[in-house]
Each structure stands twice: as structure tokens, then as C-alpha cells.
Amino acid sequence: EAQVTQNPRYLITVTGKKLTVTCSQNMNHEYMSWYRQDPGLGLRQIYYSMNVEVTDKGDVPEGYKVSRKEKRNFPLILESPSPNQTSLYFCASSPRTPDTQYFGPGTRLTVL
Amino acid sequence: AQSVTQLDSHVSVSEGTPVLLRCNYSSSYSPSLFWYVQHPNKGLQLLLKYTSAATLVKGINGFEAEFKKSETSFHLTKPSAHMSDAAEYFCVVSDLPGAGSYQLTFGKGTKLSVIP
Numbered sequence A: 001e002a003q004v005t006q007n008p009r010y011l012i013t014v015t016g017k018k019l020t021v022t023c024s025q026n027m028n029h030e031y032m033s034w035y036r037q038d039p040g041l042g043l044r045q046i047y048y049s050m051n052v053e054v055t056d057k058g059d060v061p062e063g064y065k066v067s068r069k070e071k072r073n074f075p076l077i078l079e080s081p082s083p084n085q086t087s088l089y090f091c092a093s094s095p096r097t098p099d100t101q102y103f104g105p106g107t108r109l110t111v112l
Numbered sequence B: 001a002q003s004v005t006q007l008d009s010h011v012s013v014s015e016g017t018p019v020l021l022r023c024n025y026s027s028s029y030s031p032s033l034f035w036y037v038q039h040p041n042k043g044l045q046l047l048l049k050y051t052s053a054a055t056l057v058k059g060i061n062g063f064e065a066e067f068k069k070s071e072t073s074f075h076l077t078k079p080s081a082h083m084s085d086a087a088e089y090f091c092v093v094s095d096l097p098g099a100g101s102y103q104l105t106f107g108k109g110t111k112l113s114v115i116p
Helices: none
Strands: A004-007 A010-013 A019-025 A031-038 A042-051 A054-057 A076-078 A087-094 A107-111 B003-006 B010-014 B019-021 B023-026 B031-038 B044-050 B056-058 B064-068 B073-078 B087-095 B104-106 B110-115
Touching: A004 A087, A010 A019, A019 A031, A019 A087, A019 A107, A042 B104, B003 B087, B003 B104, B010 B019, B019 B110, B023 B031, B023 B087, B031 B064, B031 B073, B044 B056, B044 B064, B044 B073, B073 B087
Parallel strands: A010 A107, B010 B110
Antiparallel strands: A004 A019, A019 A076, A031 A042, A031 A087, A042 A054, A087 A107, B003 B023, B019 B073, B023 B073, B031 B044, B031 B087, B056 B064, B064 B073, B087 B104, B087 B110
């Protein structure tokens, strides 16, 4: 089944404790992206990647890192999480852009 | 630089009546435009997309949208609302490749309520 998977789905952590949210797609898509969703703000793009080893900043990259060493994986790294990074995070992929984005199920992150 | 404005944060309609969700965009180049739907506690699903072909775009579940360059609008419509249409809808803009950016910009969303 074609899908985008994210892990974990739910995470509660404390300020400053490094964490990684994984994202994987099995559709051989070139474009992958991370978004955060906050009430009243819609989705905001954090980082995107056009292909392996090619990444670029979105609207809200501060406090986040990404890497794209393999085509299928695009992990989101929070080196030192802070409470303002509490949010719902979505990973998405598409064959290329602009094109249909296929979204993962979301990761709800709480930073205490 | 690109941006998108969804003119209503909340729209309420009666079942069986028309739906209109409004979206205006700003783009330096010829944009691609999308509408996505998010049902409660679910991920996002594509409703329809415009990528410089026909200006009237038909999507899933009876939705359609018309690209109007002169008005910089991409409003989403449906002739008759169904209870299952209750969800949040997002308008999305992306400049075409060659604009120097492959960024996608989402609107803040319109929550659609359908009254029985």
C-alpha cells in the first residue's frame, strides 16, 4: 500500500531533550516536506527536500533540522526542543512539485 | 513571494444548500493552486488542483474551483452540501518551478459546518 508513515504518533518530552521524528514514504517520490499545524495558523512549511541531499527552508525552519540521505526517508530533528514547538507535525511527499502532496497521519508533540 | 488568504475562518451552511469557500492568492509567477480537506483528527487529502490547464477544475465529492487570474482568486464550490462535508479546508499556492523556490504556502483554513 502506498503510504507515508511517521513515528512516533504521539510524543511528550521535556525542554532541551533532543528528539527525532521519522518520516518514510514507499512511493519513490522526489519531494518531501515537513509542516506544523497550529490552531488558527493552518499548516506552515518547516523544511522541504527536492531530492536526496537537497533540502531547503520553508516558512518556519528555526529550531529544526532535517536530512535526506535516502530518497524514502526524511527525518525531522529537534536538537533542543522548547515549549513553543508543541504542535501537530505532518510529513508529506509528492512525485515532484507542484503536485499532489500525500500526507502522513501526523505526530502530536508536546514539549513541557 | 507567494501568499494565500482564506477569507472566512468559519462557514456554516444547511445540508442541501450550496457551499462557497473563498481563497485569494498572491504569486509572482503563474501559480499552481490546490484545495485540501482535513476531517477531524485525520490527515489531509487532496480535493482538487489547478496547474495551468483548464481554469474550471473538478475535484472529488462534487467539489469544483475556478481559477480567476484577473481576481487572483481560487474559490471552492459545491452545489449541495452533505453532512460528510463538515471539515476544515485549506487553499494552497505554489509558484511554478523556475521561480527559484519549491515552497508551498497554506492558507489558515476554513472550517465548514453543515447543519442538518
